[in-house]
Amino acid sequence: MSTNPFDEHKTNLKNYDFWASIEEKEFDLTKYDEFLCKQKVINKQTCHDYLTTDIQYILEHFSENAKLLHHVKSLQKKLKNARKDESNMVFWSDIAPRLMRVNYEKPAAEAELMVAGIRKAADLIDASTSSKRKIESPMETRNKKNKKAGAPQEMEQVEYDGLYVGKNDISVGTIIKRSALQYLHESRTRKLSARERKIMTNGLSSILDLVDHSSSSQKSLFSNEDWAQITSKFESELSLELLPMSRILTSSWLIISAAVVSSNNITLGLDYIYKIYSKQNNQNKSYLKLFEHVLNLIGTYPHLLKKNGARNSDYSESDVLRIIWSPIFELLFPPNQHNLIVKTGETISIMSQEHKQVTYSDSSNVIAFKIDIRVIFKKQGKEIDVVCGEVAKNDEDNKIITDEGKLSRETKDAVDSILTLVETAAQAFSTQISGSTCLIATQQLTGNGLYVYHPAYSFSLPSCIEELESFKLTMQKLISFQRHVITIANILEKAGMKKYSLNQQFGKHDEADKDGEATSILNWRRDTFYTPPRNKEARVPLVLFGLPSSGLVSRLLKIKYSEGEEGVVYDQFGWGKKNDKWHNKVTNETHDEYPYSEE
Numbered sequence: 001m002s003t004n005p006f007d008e009h010k011t012n013l014k015n016y017d018f019w020a021s022i023e024e025k026e027f028d029l030t031k032y033d034e035f036l037c038k039q040k041v042i043n044k045q046t047c048h049d050y051l052t053t054d055i056q057y058i059l060e061h062f063s064e065n066a067k068l069l070h071h072v073k074s075l076q077k078k079l080k081n082a083r084k085d086e087s088n089m090v091f092w093s094d095i096a097p098r099l100m101r102v103n104y105e106k107p108a109a110e111a112e113l114m115v116a117g118i119r120k121a122a123d124l125i126d127a128s129t130s131s132k133r134k135i136e137s138p139m140e141t142r143n144k145k146n147k148k149a150g151a152p153q154e155m156e157q158v159e160y161d162g163l164y165v166g167k168n169d170i171s172v173g174t175i176i177k178r179s180a181l182q183y184l185h186e187s188r189t190r191k192l193s194a195r196e197r198k199i200m201t202n203g204l205s206s207i208l209d210l211v212d213h214s215s216s217s218q219k220s221l222f223s224n225e226d227w228a229q230i231t232s233k234f235e236s237e238l239s240l241e242l243l244p245m246s247r248i249l250t251s252s253w254l255i256i257s258a259a260v261v262s263s264n265n266i267t268l269g270l271d272y273i274y275k276i277y278s279k280q281n282n283q284n285k286s287y288l289k290l291f292e293h294v295l296n297l298i299g300t301y302p303h304l305l306k307k308n309g310a311r312n313s314d315y316s317e318s319d320v321l322r323i324i325w326s327p328i329f330e331l332l333f334p335p336n337q338h339n340l341i342v343k344t345g346e347t348i349s350i351m352s353q354e355h356k357q358v359t360y361s362d363s364s365n366v367i368a369f370k371i372d373i374r375v376i377f378k379k380q381g382k383e384i385d386v387v388c389g390e391v392a393k394n395d396e397d398n399k400i401i402t403d404e405g406k407l408s409r410e411t412k413d414a415v416d417s418i419l420t421l422v423e424t425a426a427q428a429f430s431t432q433i434s435g436s437t438c439l440i441a442t443q444q445l446t447g448n449g450l451y452v453y454h455p456a457y458s459f460s461l462p463s464c465i466e467e468l469e470s471f472k473l474t475m476q477k478l479i480s481f482q483r484h485v486i487t488i489a490n491i492l493e494k495a496g497m498k499k500y501s502l503n504q505q506f507g508k509h510d511e512a513d514k515d516g517e518a519t520s521i522l523n524w525r526r527d528t529f530y531t532p533p534r535n536k537e538a539r540v541p542l543v544l545f546g547l548p549s550s551g552l553v554s555r556l557l558k559i560k561y562s563e564g565e566e567g568v569v570y571d572q573f574g575w576g577k578k579n580d581k582w583h584n585k586v587t588n589e590t591h592d593e594y595p596y597s598e599e
Contacts, residue, residue, distance in 0.1 A: 043543040100542065176208060202408055261468060270295055333485070348368050387414075392435070411453065437459070525543075
């Protein structure tokens with residue numbers, strides 16, 4: 001009979017080998033991390049999330065083993081103080097990267113051999129059926145030039161996100177990451193443009209940016225047809241529903257706006273709000289206060305609402321946030337409701353700060369993203385960002401582009417933080433504000449090593465009385481945004497008792513729950529690229545590429561080459577050899593003879 005108390009719990013522990021091998025008195029945070037890093041490509045956050053899960057499980061299932069619980073609780077304290085653990089910091093800055101390289105090389109090579117074998121077969125069929133030269137994507141053309149120019153070695157690595165478009169033989173995740181690495185390489189010798197830098201920072205953070213459709217965005221890495229295929233796919237999967245506004249609220253705004261427009265008098269609209277206010281429920285009272293705020297803005301600060309309406313020297317970004325937007329966020333997310341709080345004024349995410357300190361552990365002056373506005377889920381001292389926002393006082397191009405690149409990474413960190421509690425597909429929001437205009441976007445981890453940043457709602461606040469009627473749709477978007485965020489908060493509230501999927505409420509993408517892989521989504525996470533401290537060179541995130549999850553390679557090959565027929569390789573016209581006969585997947589016909597003329 002086994003004396004190991006963990007044997008019966010092997011399948012429920014994230015790091016069974018550690019618990020089964022280490023004496024209780026030797027339990028140590030860095031040893032736990034080392035065991036995992038020797039087994040797989042994994043980042044620090046996921047290691048510590050696994051340890052948190054293991055500790056919770058042991059505390060629940062070994063309540064009668066006082067000695068074990070004593071040592072586990074001691075380890076739990078070490079985990080809470082991980083950011084002060086010097087030996088753990090040294091491990092992640094020095095030893096872990098070397099273990100990652102060892103872990104990556106063999107499995108990745110084996111997977112690539114499998115892929116190469118199938119591709120070789122496909123290439124042979126293509127060669128025998130068509131003399132047409134394969135059309136290269138912009139990224140493929142660039143990669144050939146890169147090899148001649150001495151591009152970094154990481155350019156040969158691949159990602160296993162499973163998203164292929166057009167005739168590309170490498171995935172979308174691989175394309176954006178290799179391009180980012182190339183731009184990082186080029187940044188050593190020349191200054192990148194704002195848009196080139198955004199391609200670099202997004203790619204190095206594993207983010208596919210579908211918010212920016214400009215010709216010099218990540219769109220430039222793909223053909224127009226491939227980009228259209230990508231955007232169409234995620235439009236159907238990630239678009240958010242515009243939720244209805246109540247009849248009372250709709251009719252109230254119609255009356256208010258009609259009264260103001262007909263009289264050309266803001267005061268008349270305010271008077272109506274005050275007359276009906278006391279008869280409303282608490283929620284509608286908040287919405288009426290929002291109506292009041294908009295009317296007061298038009299009456300008092302019309303120059304802030306109009307594009308180029310105020311001189312740059314007269315107002316700062318802080319003024320735009322303080323006067324226009326902070327009251328709106330406070331009314332949408334009032335204190336002491338749903339465990340949500342609003343923070344403004346360039347505050348810093350604790351998680352982002354810790355992660356950047358790991359990346360630049362040899363620097364004493366490390367400061368993570370300073371975020372203009374955040375909506376935070378806060379409970380029992382733990383803070384998780386749900387919304388991140390950046391504010392600009394106008395739409396000056398370079399500032400907006402820089403904010404976009406920063407905001408997409410802030411939101412990615414929020415997704416990673418949410419996944420700590422909710423081990424299924426998670427979603428976070430961003431708000432990019434330029435004067436009176438706001439773009440709300442979402443971000444999700446949609447595949448192994450691929451985050452998708454996707455637009456949700458955009459609107460402008462009315463700048464004059466004549467535009468008041470249009471605020472009805474804007475209000476509907478604000479209410480939809482509010483309800484989606486509250487849903488996330490409610491799910492996080494319940495996450496301690498049960499694992500909930502955010503996709504029960506948002507979007508349709510739930511790849512993590514397919515094929516029984518829900519528990520592996522933490523391994524899908526990748527590290528974020530952070531701007532280096534002064535006088536430090538930018539560093540590639542420790543975990544930029546991953547490894548294929550169980551069964552992924554074979555599934556990808558089936559999707560890419562056989563369209564569901566295992567072992568059958570079809571050419572561009574749909575012909576493939578199946579059971580010694582020639583089958584066409586387009587017409588579903590089967591022929592005994594080779595369908596093409598012999599040449």
